[in-house]
Amino acid sequence: MQPVHYDANLCVMTRFSGLIMGKWKPIILHLVECGIDRFSAMQSHMPTISKKILTEQLRELETDGLISRQELKAKAPKIVVYRLTPQGTSLRRLIDEIIAWTLTYLKDEIPDDVVDVYINTHPDLAKRLPWLKHKRKDENLS
């Protein structure tokens, strides 16, 4: 192999990272997919996020074409609704693959109740985690 020069600024993974890897972005995309589509509703699901940060993250997701932002006019206080775009939806499927891999990677470390939250909120996840079944069965026996 001759020396190909890799440059982190051209790295596709770095671009992906910028799209999705903000501290709150995976959670925001998940909430939007679940129909938690309002600013204040998102805040109540993420009690430790500040308004500034939530605004920033939503704006970036919008600029990157992953969510849409719509102001409902003629309403009393301003109402804004966020939705996943088709690109956002396709990204959600990839995120599910990442979650499945990472849960497997962390399976001896992560608490069962955290695993349960993922299983309960991600419909197709359980199928991808064969080790899960055995773990639950063992627990039932003990």
Next chain:
Amino acid sequence: MQPVHYDANLCVMTRFSGLIMGKWKPIILHLVECGIDRFSAMQSHMPTISKKILTEQLRELETDGLISRQELKAKAPKIVVYRLTPQGTSLRRLIDEIIAWTLTYLKDEIPDDVVDVYINTHPDLAKRLPWLKHKRKDENLS
């Protein structure tokens, strides 16, 4: 949906991000997979990385169980060889999915020669990018 409280510190995506999303880690994993297994060889493929950063990233990948580090003893200058662990190998496959998604997401923006580098260095990638075929065909015609 009742208000489940999401905490970015428990977020599996955040854990995944820590494993892989350092500025240089995807490139390092790729090089190691390709058999570029020595410190100095990696440096010559990443001309702008410093020794300190390369050392740090390698140590983190090792701590996280994605690569192994072996000193070959009784050699003149110290020789160290890095390899992918089985976990590192399985992660590489997931990274290929991420690259495929991101190349599709960026397909109108990313220069053709950068796409070519990815195609040439990732054996199974071309199959996942149906839009690529059309692009190449158009170019041949013009």
Next chain:
DNA sequence: GCAATAAGTTACCATATGGTTACCTTTGGA
């Protein structure tokens, strides 16, 4: 007329991450 609510914005602060440059250690060979 006044408070409450949704969805922010502004100014400012703290820490994590990446980066530069110089120095270190071991050993074989000229």
Next chain:
DNA sequence: TCCAAAGGTAACCATATGGTAACTTATTGC
């Protein structure tokens, strides 16, 4: 004897990212 090469450490610096707290705007119900 002393230099070169491999694979680092140490001390220090710059910027990006996330965070806090207070203020803003528009409208409706009391």
